[in-house]
Amino acid sequence: MKKAKKMESGSVTTPFGRRPMTFGMLASQAAARKIEPGQSIDKWKLYRALCEARPLLGVTDRALAILNALLSFYPKGEISEDNGLVVYPSNAQLSLRAHGMAEQTIRRHLATLIEVGLLIRKDSPNGKRYARKEQGGELREAFGFSLAPLLARAEEIERLAAGVAAERLHLQRLRERLTLCRRDVAKLIEMALEEGAAGDWNRVHLHFRDVVERLPRSPSAEQVAAVLEELEMLREEIINQLEMQVKTQNQSGNAQHSERHIQNSNPDSISELEPSFEPKQGATADDRSAGQVEPIGRRGKNGEGNGHVAAARSASAANGALKSFPLGLVLQACPEIAAYGPQGSVGTWRDLMAAAVVVRSMLGVSPSAYEQACEVMGPENAATVIACVLERAGHINSAGGYLRDLTRRAERGEFAIGPMLMALARINVPHRGKTG
Structure with a gap:
């Protein structure tokens, strides 16, 4: 029996009928x-x-x-000469296990498997696939498809598979690095444009888009690596340019810059990273509700604001100060802001302003844009506008640009919070009523 099995993989077989013998078959x-x-x-x-x-x-x-279907006819879990190497299902049986694939298609794919050296055709004298067994039921000889090439090439196949897996992992890591680098460059350019940093940032942005769009839809590892290298160089140049400007500004000791920030040894506190506000001495509750509070960092020893704040206040007063609305109405129109308050709720105007600081950062609004809004509108009204922007975040492309535009309009007396707040209240009140 073992001798017959050895012959099964050791003899040369030629195809039945008109199918020619080829050097490829002989090599397999x-x-x-x-x-x-x-x-x-x-x-x-x-x-x-x-x-x-x-x-x-x-x-x-x-x-x-088709190869999967053929392997399903192999009786053992391990392919070996001792278990025999020939499977002999008919095309009809193969079709059933190949989810109804047409027999003509099956023949074409079988020819492909033979051509690439994964199968050997062992044809019977009449071209049929069958097996002869001994009286005791042991397999004597079988005609069909030999799996001997799979066993002979197993080590090669596993080596190729490991190479493909390693290449895929390499490409995946390159893509991850490219995604992070693209994000860094895009946000740094956006920050430079919004903050008015010196430099031709429109040209930098066009160059960035040109590099990114050069990448094809399904890039190779080499193409991703080339684009990644170029973007990393661009990121380094942008960072160097921005850091030089920051260093220059720090060395110049700009008085206005010093007045706009309250220095503190605790860098983790929100109040040091955002404008801090407290009511004027002797101000009434109505004054505070109307947004008539003054930034701490903008008052001198005698309680007088600097020239920039005074100009903003006078412009706002000349065009009519923004009307403030009850906190209850703001929360009714903008319920999402409450989740960002201290302990996940908003109960006072101070809580709302603290929540606005968190949301400001989340929406990508720069500290200077929010600071200017507080100067022009008042901190309560600025926080109210941030709450409104949060409600409509899905419809606003750039929250920072939108806030700056509203601030400019408020300075000219062309903006009122009421219509925005009432529109949101009409949308949210029925929803809250149903769920409440």
Whole structure:
């Protein structure tokens, strides 16, 4: 019996009928004779490696589906010479296990598997697929498709699969680095434009878009690496340019810059990173509700604001100060802001302003844009506008640009919070009523 099995993988077979013999078939049969004694491999582990190495083997996914069906007819879990190497299902049986694939398509994919050296056709005298068994039921000889090439090439196939997996992982990591670098460059350019940093940032942005759009839809690792290298150089240049400007500003000791920030040894406190406000001495509750509070960092020893704040206040007063609204109405129109307050709720104007600081950062609004809004509108009204922007965040492309535009309009007396607040109240009140 073992002798017959050895002949099964060791003899040369020619195809039935008009199918010609080729050098490729002869080479596949010669390679199949190099199986080591006792060699075996798990058939499904090998199949997974074949699927991984498919691009390098030159087979299609449909051809692998046929090979999957053939392996399902192999009686053992381990492919070895001792278990026999020939499977002999009919095309009709293959079609059933290949989810109803047409027989003509099956024949085409079988020819592909034979051509790339993954199968050997072992034809019977009449071209049919069958097996002869001994009286005791032991298999004597079988005609069909030999899996000997799979066993002979198992090590090669696993090596190819490992290479493909490593290349895929390499490409994935390159893509991740590219995504992070693209985000960094885009946000740094946006910050430079919004903060009015010196430099031709429109030209930098055009160059950035040109580099990114050069990448094809399905890039190779080499293409991703080339674009990544160029973007990393661009990011380095942008960072160097911005850091030089920050260093220059720090060394110049700009008095206005010093007045706008309250220095403190605790860098983690929100109050040091955002404008801080307290009511004027002797101000009434109505004054505070109307937004008539003054930034701490803008008053001198005698309580007088600097020239910039005085100009903003006088412009606002000349055009009519913004009307303030009850906190209850603001929360009714803008319920989402409450989740960002201290302990997840908003009960006072101070809570609302603290929540606005958090939301400001989340929406990408720069500290200077929010600071200017507080100067022109008053801190309560600025916080109210931030709450409104949060409600409509999905419809606003640039929250920072939108806030700056509203601030300019408020300075000219062309903006009122009421219509925005009432429109949101009409939307949110029915919803809250249903769920409340």
